[in-house]
Amino acid sequence: MDILLADDSKTNLILTAAALTKLGHRVIPVNSGEKAIEAFQKQRPDLIILDVLMEGMNGFECAKELRQIDPDNWIPIIFLSASVDDNSISQGIDAGGDDYLTKPFSEITLAAKIKAMQRISDMRQKLFETTQKLYLQSSIDSLTGVYNRFQFDRTLKEVTAAADRYQHTSALLFVDLDNFKNVNDSFGHHIGDLLLIAVATRLKLCIRANDFLARIGGDEFAIILNQIEDNETAGMMAKKIIESISMSYDLENHHVRIGASIGIAYYPQKNTTLQNLVQNADIAMYHAKALGRNNHQYYSEELYDRYQKKISLEHALKFAMERKELSLNYQPIFDLASKKIVGVEALLCWEHPTFGNVSPNIFVPIAEETGLISSIGNWIFATACRQAEKWGLNNFKKFKFAINLSSRQLLHEDFLPFIVDVLETTHLKPEMLVLELTESTVMSYTTGPFVSMIKKINDLGPSIAIDDFGTGYSSLTRLKHLPINTLKIDQTFVQDIVDNPDASIIVCCLIALGKNLGLNVIAEGIETEKQYEFLLKNNCPQGQGYFLSKPLTTEQMTIFLKKINEKV
Ligand code: C2E
Ligand code: MG
Ligand code: MG
DSSP: OEEEEEOSOHHHHHHHHHHHHHTTOEEEEESSHHHHHHHHHHHOOSEEEEESSOSSSOHHHHHHHHHHHSTTSOOOEEEEESSOOHHHHHHHHHTTOOEEEESSOOHHHHHHHHHHHHHHHHHHHHHHHHHHHHHHHHTBOTTTSSBOHHHHHHHHHHHHHHHHHHTOEEEEEEEEEETHHHHHHHHOHHHHHHHHHHHHHHHHHHSOTTOEEEEEETTEEEEEEEEESSTHHHHHHHHHHHHHHHSOEEETTEEEOOEEEEEEEEESOTTOOHHHHHHHHHHHHHHHHHTTSSSEEEOOHHHHHHHHHHHHHHHHHHHHTTTTOEEEEEEEEEETTTOOEEEEEEEEEEEETTTEEEOHHHHHHHHHHHTTHHHHHHHHHHHHHHHHHHTTGGGSTTOEEEEEOOHHHHHSTTHHHHHHHHHHHHTOOGGGEEEEEEHHHHHHOOSHHHHHHHHHHHHHSOEEEEEEETSSOOOHHHHHHSOEEEEEEOHHHHTTTTTOHHHHHHHHHHHHHHHHTTOEEEEOOOOSHHHHHHHHHTTOOEEOBTTTBOOBOHHHHHHHHHHHHHHO
16 A cells, blocks of 8 residues: 655654555655645555644644545545544544544554555445446447447537537537338347447447447437537538448348438537537438438528427317318319219318418328327218218219328228228228328338238228329339229329420320239329320320319319219
């Protein structure tokens, strides 16, 4: 042990130092309290022995000051005193001392006291090491070995405080894997875990030595770029990360691919605090997802306003049904050659008292995210079928009645019994119903339950149409294996067919593809005569759009159908 020994009596100092050296310790001898403090600051001993009665600073005063120099690092102090009464013992302990030795003392007593102090010292060291170890463990994500959410919160606090103090900019990147759930569903959780480990390894290689990486959720990672030189750094790193993560993985003979969406928020930035910094990066990340995933986006106030609007819409949508703000419009579908109506498509409308008319393109995804789609979807289905019954559509020959479905709605366990129930109570011919699913929905659900649900619905009688066809990435093999009856060519192609040769070629190919697969083909969004003529010339059998008829209200549709009936 290194022992700091302070005694102003030269004889005592020499005698005690000799005794300590004999016991195998290294002694730092000083002859005053002031010198003891000086020596302590330079050498940090393992034990301090202080004579109580010294000229100048006495032992108690010296102990008090020593304790203040390094309050967290507790080094045992033993006082040496000629006379020991209860009062001075208590005074010594209050000053920060741990034990007393009465002069004169034997070497055996000195050795025993030091041993006891050493034992306490060792225990303290062990406790310190264990705490450090626990601290480290509690800050590490056990699966990937990178830091966890707990450490992320702490580091973010430190980094933002440093950014405030030294007036530099730091950036927070939120990295969320795209469709990670699909990996778990298709390959099992074990492969999902291996993928997370592999992603963490690649992320580590993308960041710089003093950047911070943590896994803060299932498939969510956060990176803190401390003190960035310019605003490009974060974007460049995001690009590098996406490139790296998107490269394929070989995990126990499974070939896996995954993308990532990244949200970036800076600190400091206007109206940004430590509390909302994480939310800002999250908002930017969701924006990246909404823009088609596998890209990075920056947080901005404009994005925040949009986010606020979405939250308000989400809230308003919860009450839309009970406040009777939802209704259905019906758009006729025509045989293009004869211009005769062959069916209708039910389209959902939301008229909100302050937001006005909200497009289903905006609120249907919100309804899906919030789970409201299930009750709204059931309402759509029941309302549309009841209306079809009122119109007596059962009596129309070869007439089709189309309803749009969302994937979430389809996967809900109550959906099938619900359809059966509605069909029974309305007595509608099930074959008349066409259920429309968008191409991206059909192609992104590769799992068994989705496919078997489509088959079950088809077995009940309704046929399936693929909506917005041409916008997704269809696998023809998958198309062939699903009981699909109709392809609806997306309106973006139809609207370009006259002026854009690429679009016209695509539309012709889609018509041919549908026909070759033995499917009905409907062109959506026909707005002009020229578009109509083009489709007719290229043998597209059916179509819908403003040129033929806009979506009609229930009342308008009732009149429209009456006219047809009168003609028949
Ligand atoms: P969609 O199923 O492809 O419906 C066609 C959309 O094109 C409708 O928009 C319709 O009003 C619009 N449209 C029809 N003819 C024309 C035209 O000539 N020009 C243009 N520019 N547009 C035309 P809407 O009603 O805004 O619906 C948008 C999308 O929202 C629908 O696309 C569908 O994906 C979804 N949606 C609508 N109703 C429902 C529903 O009841 N349930 C679900 N799950 N989704 C729905
Ligand atoms: Mg549709
Ligand atoms: Mg469509």
